[in-house]
Amino acid sequence: MEIKEEFVAQTTKLKVAIIHDWMFTRRGGERVLEQILNLFPQADLYYLFGKPGKVLQLKHSHRFISSFLSKIPLIEKIYKNLLPFFPIAIESFNLENYDLIISSSSCVAKGIIPPPLAIHVAYIHSPMRYAWDQEHRYFKQQPKLTKPLEILRRFLLNRLRIWDVTSSVRIDKIIANSQFVARRCKLYYGKSAEVIYPPINIKYFNISNAQNIISQKRKVLLFGAWTPYKKMLQTLDLLIANKISVIAAGQGEELLKAKAKYGDKVEFYIDPHDEKIPAIYAQAHCLLFPAIEDFGIVPLEATAAGLWVVAPNKGGTKETVIDKVTGYTFYETSTESMLSALNAALNKDITPEDKKNMALHVENFSEEIFLQKMMMTLLDCLNSKRDMQ
Structure with missing residues (x-):
């Protein structure tokens, strides 16, 4: 029996819940969520707040269940201030009738309370950045006795870290979206994770049909979520200062x-x-991805579109960019290293052989491979749980 047939046979009658943090835009986490939901036509989707009906592109109809936080007016504008309430909200879901629970988590979704006989598989996009390794990037002021609110903020983050660790024992299987994230799961939760890379819709970008617009001045693309930790705005300042032609795309306050x-x-x-x-993508010669990312779907999309990718040699892009084959890597803390790698990409033609190498590389991140690996892992979990009961 083929893996898909076996998967359908074993999961069709299961009651399945999929858990996600929130959704206001369709980014990498939401694209992974779509693929997981497409595996389970019968699944219910639980989430803190957001607009799944508008954001997600799904093949099947699913029941959407939001938390009590979704009733707050203008939640999309103030939700970052409600972080201390997220664990309470995610634990409030009643999942007692489900056989299989899959959480898609970059914040608190992995902290749901599963019933004793259910299987809980957590797909971790990232441990909470603001509570762990990037706390000091998000909250730059040091706590002082003269700043009681900052002391309270750090106290709440401390409690959130404790909850994050203790809630991880409720997970039967962790899947990480990169080796970089898997190492952080081991460090913070003390649990090993299997790595299944997020999928890229390769056919949508289709290297063989990509026709990069020829111009006298080759352009650099800055594309993604324009948030402070991604360093997009300060990178744009640097490119403008060096008279480099730029296309800026994405979403976020810093882009505005x-x-x-x-x-x-x-x-x-x-x-x-x-x-x-x-x-x-077709208007640019290369994509510049300035910050360390957990995985980074945009760099692989750019590779699929036939662009050089200039990115750090750390984090997720260390796993997805092959130096001098699909792009050019640099030391994340060095502006000089980044500009050197960028100039190398701008001065290098993209040949048919280069596009062939790019196409071969992105095949490793196809939707088909993602679904195949997810089905195999979930079947292993189901069979292991069955043997234990």
Whole structure:
């Protein structure tokens, strides 16, 4: 029996719950969530708050169940201030009738309370960045007796870390989206994780059909979520100062700030629709991805579209960018190293042989491989649990 047939045979009658943190935009985590939901037509989707009906592109109809936080007016604008309440909200879901629970988590979704006989598989996009390794990037002020609110903030983060560790014992199987994330799961939770890379819709970008627009000045693309830890705005400042032609695309407050600052010097695409993205890639010669990322779907999309990728030689891009084959890597803490790698990419033609190498590389991250590995892992979990009962 083929893996798909066996998977369908064993899971069709299971009652399945899929858990996600929140969704206001369709980013990498939401694309993974879509693939997981597509494996289970009968699954119910639980989430803290957001707009799954507008954000997700699904093959089947699912029941959506949100937490009590979703009733708060203007939740999309204030939710970051409600972080201390997230564990309470995620634990409030009643999952007693489910056989299989899959959490898709970059915050608290992995902390659900499963019933004793259910299997809980957690797909970890990242341990909570603001509570662990990037706390000091998000909260730069040091706690002082003269700043009681900052002391309270650090106290709450301390309690959140304790909850994050203790809730990890409720997971039967951890799947990480990269080796980088798997190492952090081991460090913070003391549990090993299997790595299954997020999927890329390779056919959508189709290297063989990609026609990079030829211009006298090769352009650099900055594309993604424009948040402080991704260093997009400060990188744009650097590129403008070095008279490098830039296309800026994505979503986030910092992108709006960038447009207000450089609207006459840079081509901007604010929150582009999926249909527009291949055309955006086609205008650039390379993608610059400045920060260390947990995985990074955008660099692989750029590779699938036939662009050089310039990215750090740490984190997720260390696993997805092959130096001098699919792109150029640099030391994340060195501006000089980044500019050197970027100039190397800008001065290097993209040959048919290069595009062939790019196409071979992204095949390792296809939707088919993702689904195959997920089905095999979930079947192993189901069979192991069955043997124990």
